[in-house]
Amino acid sequence: MKKLAIPLSLFLIFSMPLVSVSQDLMDVFGKEEPITDYTYATFKTTRVVSGHSVENPANGVLLFMISHNFGKINSGGYELFGLDNSTIRIGLEYGLTNFLSVGVGRSSYEKTYDGFLKAKVLRQSKGARNMPITLTLFTSMDLNSMKWQYPERKNYFSSRLSFVNQVLIARKFSNSFSLQITPTFIHRNLVATASEDNDTYAAGIGGRYKITQRVSFNAEYFYILPGSVADNSENPLSVGFDIETGGHVFQLHFSNAQPMFDRGLITKTTGKWQNGDIYFGFNISRVFTIRKPAAPEPR
Incomplete structure (x- = not known):
């Protein structure tokens, strides 16, 4: 009996640390690391209607967009209610990373070329990191390439340039509803009349349901x-519908604004909704994966 008791005692003595170590390992591996749940698709494309949204093309993705506005609906049957008169913008946007994109475009309105940068600096999330909003910084420059209309004045290249800076702040409140506010500062190197200021301040609000x-x-x-x-x-007011079909997003809209680039949209809107000065238009966007990232990036 004594011979049996000695090995049993030794087993109990040496097994105690093993039980403790096993319990410690269970404590370590049993704890789940907190994860960050990021919000996706606050808006379905890079535009709310004509103005920019907080969305960027993903890393290595090229977005091709055609924007088209017809003439005023109240122009009558002779102009086929605006279908005979239109402006168009063709643009490209490319995701350098998931958080930084560049874009260029050309609009028939004032024969304008534009280029921009968008940087997403905050992203709505919950979990390990709680962030109530998505915040994107936007800056653009555009060039009016129309023939110089003032022969008595020197044609400075700088006079053709304008600059737009925006802070895009959005929140997706539910799977159905998103809201964005857009503080805006615009500088135009040359304005048409003395009554206009070179600097323009505006505040935008947009939403998606x-x-x-x-x-x-x-x-x-x-x-x-x-x-x-x-x-x-x-003040430009636009309403419309987004229709998603695979790799395309169609945006059909009505607006009192005819220009579709940033400076023109805000400073060149002359239509009055109450007078029927409404333009029907659409955006068509298509994405192409140009470069696949070497490793997945957090979105």
């Missing part, structure tokens, strides 16, 4: 501080 899995209602409005644009300028 999801109707079905592939259709949403979108709207946006920009309030412009008085005295900084021409007397006949109006």
Whole structure:
């Protein structure tokens, strides 16, 4: 009996540390690391309607966009209610990373070339990291390439340039509803009249409400501080629908603004909704994967 008790005692003595170590390992591996759950698709494309949204093309993705606005609906049957008169913008956007993109475009309105940078610096998330909003910084420059209209004045190249800076702040409140505000500063090197200011301040608000899995209602409005644009300028108001079909997103909209680039949208809107000065238009966007990232990046 004594011979049996001695090995049993030794087993109990040496097994105690093993039980303790095993329990410690279970404590370590049993704890799940907290994860960050990021918000996706605050908006379905890089535009709310005509103005920019917080969205960027993903890393290595090229976005091709055609924007088209017809003439005023109240122009009558002779102009086929605006279909005979139109402006168009063709643009490309490319994701350098998941958080930084570049874009270029050319609009028939004032024969304007534009280029921009977008940088997403905050992203809405919950879990390990709680962030209530997505914040994107936007800056653009555009060039008016129309023939010089003032022969008595020297044609400075710098006079053709304008600059737009925006802070895009958005929150996705639910799977159906997203809202964005857009503080905006615009500088135009040359303005048409003495009553206009070279610097323009505006505040935009836009939203998206999801109707079905592939259709949403979108709207946006920009309030412009008085005295900084021409007397006949109006605050741009646009409403429309996003329709998603595979790799394409169709945006159908109505607006009192005809220009589709940033400076023109905010400072060159002259239509009045109450007078029927409404332009029907659409955006078509298609994405192409040009370069696959070597390793997955957090989105």
